[in-house]
Amino acid sequence: MLAQVFGPNSISHRSETTNWLGAIAQAVALLEADQKVTASYIDRVLEANQKHGPYFVVAPGIAIAHAAPGDDVLQTGMALLRLETPVFSGSNNDPVKLVFAFCAVDGTSHIELLSRFAEVMSGAGNVNSLLNEPNLTIVRNLLTA
Numbered sequence: 775m776l777a778q779v780f781g782p783n784s785i786s787h788r789s790e791t792t793n794w795l796g797a798i799a800q801a802v803a804l805l806e807a808d809q810k811v812t813a814s815y816i817d818r819v820l821e822a823n824q825k826h827g828p829y830f831v832v833a834p835g836i837a838i839a840h841a842a843p844g845d846d847v848l849q850t851g852m853a854l855l856r857l858e859t860p861v862f863s864g865s866n867n868d869p870v871k872l873v874f875a876f877c878a879v880d881g882t883s884h885i886e887l888l889s890r891f892a893e894v895m896s897g898a899g900n901v902n903s904l905l906n907e908p909n910l911t912i913v914r915n916l917l918t919a
Contacts, residue, residue: 776852776890777918781808784853785910785917794863794870798823798830798839801855801875810851811877818844819875831865836901840876847877850884852891854917856904872904894919 784804792800802816818841823830830837853875860869878884894900900916907913 776887776894779810779850779852779887780914780918781805781810781851781853783807784851785856785914786854787856787858787910789858791859792857792861794828794861795820795823797855797857797861797870797873798837798875801839801853801873804853804855805851805875805877808851808853810847810849810853812846812848815841815844815846815877818842818846828863828865828868831863831867831870833895834867835860835870835905836867836872836874836895837863837870838874838876840878843878843880847879850878850887852876852917854904854913856913872901 786804798819799816802819805811806813819839822841830839832838855873857871860871862868863870894917903916904913
């Protein structure tokens with residue numbers, strides 16, 4: 775199930791320093807590179823962040839940047855931007871090193887997908903592996919197993 779939403783360009787590691795908004799933009803750009811969203815999706819994600827604050831930060835060090843379904847979502851998708859230098863969002867769960875980007879074509883079909891994603895993330899040692907595994911193929915296999 776997760777294998778279909780993580781496209782070929784959807785996992786990246788960045789060693790250069792960025793800020794919170796830059797990290798969001800880079801993560802969403804991975805969705806665009808895989809043709810899951812159009813270029814306007816980033817504007818809606820940044821607007822959601824501005825409107826609601828850093829609610830994207832769902833756990834210590836982990837964010838899921840997203841916006842509501844819209845015409846700019848072409849396929850349900852996920853992407854991961856792993857940051858060498860963490861960013862600060864203003865959340866109690868800062869600093870953030872794993873920025874997932876997520877998009878859904880509608881308001882219901884992705885519920886099972888997010889449930890499976892939560893299972894993967896709660897697996898023993900999985901977050902540590904996502905943070906530290908140098909081989910991005912292994913990271914992909916962990917996320918899409």
